[in-house]
Amino acid sequence: xxxxxxxxxxxxxxxxxxxxxxxRSPGDIRLLAVSKTFGIDAIREVAGYGQRDFGENYIQxxxxxxxxxxxxxxxxxCVWHCIGPIQSNKTRWVAExxxxxxxxxxxxxxxxxxxxxxxxxPPLQVCLQVNxxxxxxxxxxxxxxxxxxARAVAQLPRLVLRxxxxxxxxxxxxxxxxxxxxxxxxxxxxxxxxxxxxxxDTLSMGMTGDLEAAIHAGSTMVRVGTAIFGxx
Numbered sequence: 544x545x546x547x548x549x550x551x552x553x554x555x556x557x558x559x560x561x562x563x564x565x566x567r568s569p570g571d572i573r574l575l576a577v578s579k580t581f582g583i584d585a586i587r588e589v590a591g592y593g594q595r596d597f598g599e600n601y602i603q604x605x606x607x608x609x610x611x612x613x614x615x616x617x618x619x620x621c622v623w624h625c626i627g628p629i630q631s632n633k634t635r636w637v638a639e640x641x642x643x644x645x646x647x648x649x650x651x652x653x654x655x656x657x658x659x660x661x662x663x664x665p666p667l668q669v670c671l672q673v674n675x676x677x678x679x680x681x682x683x684x685x686x687x688x689x690x691x692x693a694r695a696v697a698q699l700p701r702l703v704l705r706x707x708x709x710x711x712x713x714x715x716x717x718x719x720x721x722x723x724x725x726x727x728x729x730x731x732x733x734x735x736x737x738x739x740x741x742x743x744d745t746l747s748m749g750m751t752g753d754l755e756a757a758i759h760a761g762s763t764m765v766r767v768g769t770a771i772f773g774x775x
Contacts, residue, residue, distance in 0.1 A: 545588045547771060551576075552592075554754075554770050561758040572758055575624055575747070577768030580775045583608055583618075589771065590618045598645075598766055600627030606640045626708075626766060628682055635659045643668045645708040645747050648684045653696045660701035667701060670708040670747055675727045678712050686730050693734055704738075706745030706763070707731050713752065720753045724760035731761070 559569040578586050579600040586597060586608065599605030602625065612618040624643040629652050637644060638659035647653050647669050660667050671692055674683030684692050689707070697704045709727045714720040731746045749757025749765040757765055769775070 545591075547585065547588050548592055550771050550773070551589055551594065554767050557754060557770075558758065558765065561755040565759045567758065571763060573764040575626075575764055575766045576771050577626065577750075577766050578608075578772065579604070579627070579768065581772045583611055585772055586612060586621075587615065587617050590621055595620065596622045596624060596764075598624040598626040598768075602627065602629070602633045602636050606636050609640050629656075631655060638667060639664075641667065643670070643705075645670045646672045646682065647696060648672045648674075648682050648692075650692060650695050653699055653702065657699040657701045662701075666703045668705045669696065669702050670706050670745055671696065671704075672708045672710070673727065673730065675709040675730070676711040676723050681710065681712075683710070686726075689730060690734055690737055693738060697738060697740060703742050704740060706743055706747065707734065708747035710748075710750075714756075717756055720756035721759055724748055724753070724757050724762065728761040 558572050558574060562569040562572055573596060575596045575598045576589055576594050577598040609623050622642045624645060625637050625641045626645045629637055629646055634652060634655040638656045639661055644667060656667055671689060672683045673689055674681050674685060693704060696702065711723045714723060727748055728746060735743050745764055746762050747764040749762045751767050751770040754765040754767065
């Protein structure tokens with residue numbers, strides 16, 4: 544057994560326990576392993592245990608890894624998620640190499656991704672990043688502007704709008720974590736109701752420290768790095 548099997552199993556057990564404690568099915572919650580700054584050996588190891596979704600923040604580093612791992616029999620079927628900020632000069636790399644993008648917060652970036660997505664690849668699956676707690680230094684569309692951006696992005700070819708992503712500031716306790724995640728869940732539900740898109744099914748929220756509260760609030764995808772790979 545490799546060095547990452549126990550922590551990966553422990554995260555999966557946390558997801559299962561959290562889901563069962565609020566009468567949800569663990570199978571409804573997708574684990575996204577955040578592999579930024581870790582090498583291909585660590586990714587190969589975790590992929591060997593059955594992990595398929597991997598999240599990367601740094602685009603150039605990620606593309607180098609993806610190119611190496613696409614032809615590896617262990618990792619060739621992995622799904623790659625861009626969960627970091629995207630500058631205009633990096634959209635082509637994202638459009639050509641990733642399967643998902645979680646961090647769209649303005650129409651310009653979505654338009655560039657749509658234009659640059661190769662025709663021979665499946666549509667890019669995208670989420671809008673929402674600044675749910677109003678952090679002054681954080682990326683994300685404001686809650687009040689989310690629906691308008693969602694309507695515009697949903698019209699773009701070569702993209703499929705899948706849902707929302709949030710990255711709130713750390714909260715001091717479970718109740719505070721739950722409260723901010725519940726605001727995101729309510730926004731997600733209201734947006735889904737307004738859009739009526741069959742593929743709008745993803746609420747990407749919760750990380751190593753707050754995944755239990757996120758699952759209780761309704762997260763469908765938790766992004767976990769440290770608890771699997773260790774400290775960076």
